[in-house]
Structure formats: C-alpha cells, structure tokens
Amino acid sequence: QFEIYAYYCGIKRTDPTQARIKASVDGWCEINGLSDQQAARKIAEDQIDILIDVNGYTKDARTKVFALRPAPIAVNWFGFPGTMGSPYHHYIIADPVIIPEGHELYFSEKVVRLPCYQPNDRRRPVAQRPQRKDEGLPDDAVVYCCLNGMQKITPSVFQAWMRILAEVPNSVLWLLGGPAPTNARLHQLAQKHGIAENRLIFAGKKPNPEHLARYPLADVFLDTFPYGAHTTAADAMWMGVPVLTVPGRGFASRVCASVVRAAGAGDLICPTTDVYVTRA
16 A cells, blocks of 8 residues: 655645645645755655655756655656756656667666656546637638747747648648747748748637637647647647657657657657658
8 A cells, every 4th residue: 555645846826736636645745835954854754755756957846855865766757858867866757759768878867667658637627619710710721730839949840830831822820829029020930931921820828728628729730849749749639639740869859759659649750850741
C-alpha cells in the first residue's frame, strides 16, 4: 500500500481542478509560505520515499528543496522538457519516443520509460462548441491552426506554413494571437510570401473550457519546430483535431510526436519539413 502527498507551490488561488486533486491525495501541503528549509523539513517529516518534481526549471519552481534531498529518491517528470542536469534528481520519466534508446547519455538522470509520457485529464470541462463565425473563421475554407504560443514560431516554421497556404488557395491559418504589433508583423511577413493578410486569423485567449470547445473549428493542427506542442497537442487531439508534427532530436521537440503516436495516429509524424508540407 502506498500514499500520495502533494506539496503545492503554484499560483495562490483555488479552482475546481485544484479541489479535485486535493480531495484525491492522502496529504496536501501548500509550501508557498515556507522557506526551502522549512519545506524540505516538512517533506522529510512526512517520510516521503519518492519526491517527484513537476516544475523543473519553470515558474514557481522550488528546485532548492530538491537540492536539500528531503527524500531518498527524486524524479524529474512532466513540468520541464529536458534534463535537470543536477546531482539530486535521480530519475527522469519519459517514453520510447521522447527519449529513444541510445539517447540516455544526454541526461544526468536515469531514464525510466512509460508507454506514454504525458497523462491527460479526462474530466476537464468543455464549453458549448461555437461556430466558425464566432471566431472570425470562414465557413467554406480549410482551416489550419496552430494554437501554440507565438514564441515557438520560427522563420522556418512560418515559411513552411506559407508554402501550405500557397498550395491550398481556399485555406486560412488560425493562430493564437499575441500583442497587436506582433500580429501585424506576421501579417506583413505573410504578404512578403504572397499570402493575403486576411488569411492569417488570430484567436484571442479564453478560459480553458471555451478554448477547448473551439478546437474542432479547425481541420488540421500544424505543429511548430524545433520546439513543438506539448499540452497544446494533447488538447487538439483530445478534441478530435489531427496534429501534424516534425520531431527533432531533443526532448522538447519530440513530445508532440509522443502524443500523436499514443493517440494511434503515427502517420501524422513527418520525417522532414517537405513531407509535413505535402501531407498538410
């Protein structure tokens, strides 16, 4: 028999998801108000055997707590797409796609593989599906989308997208919007590639239930590279939208391929950019 304890260091607020997680664990402790030493002492007092780091080097991380080694075994999983490179993270959880056989030498942790690295929440609420006109999308066009953060758009990705739009005249590209000047620059870049600016449509940010509900308005999700979709890919597949991806060599560039393979759609994993464009 085992017990699960959660040590929360995220945004200080309550919501239904947090309440559900809190009710499902044997112990819950918010460590936002504790120093690293106090948090480590609490974990040690709880006699935790395996401490899992789901932050890594991300916002609100408490890496120093792991450096104090409050548990015999520390695991890097889910929050940070790569090695921690530390002497106090013993294992990293991955799968055969994210860290293929032979890539272990790139990780300070011992690699442990699951069939699929990324779990997904089957209980997330989804709002009522909108119509295309509600999002400013044409009813009669092929809608390609990429609702990744704009920071993942590279020149090579954008060029590939413009090739796709050029070859599919009755199509639009639906992107998650950024600041107005950034949106304007992308419109200008599209025009330089001979693509009318009205074929780039920007989605405003919405609460997750509404965001999930609008995914099926798209026909195909086009992944970015080398930093691909993670949760975004899972969201798209979960809502029934196929995801085309080009995996790279690193962890962050292979998560999308892992999700796509786990969904049974391995033919959407493209070996090259040219194949990605042709398949799209």
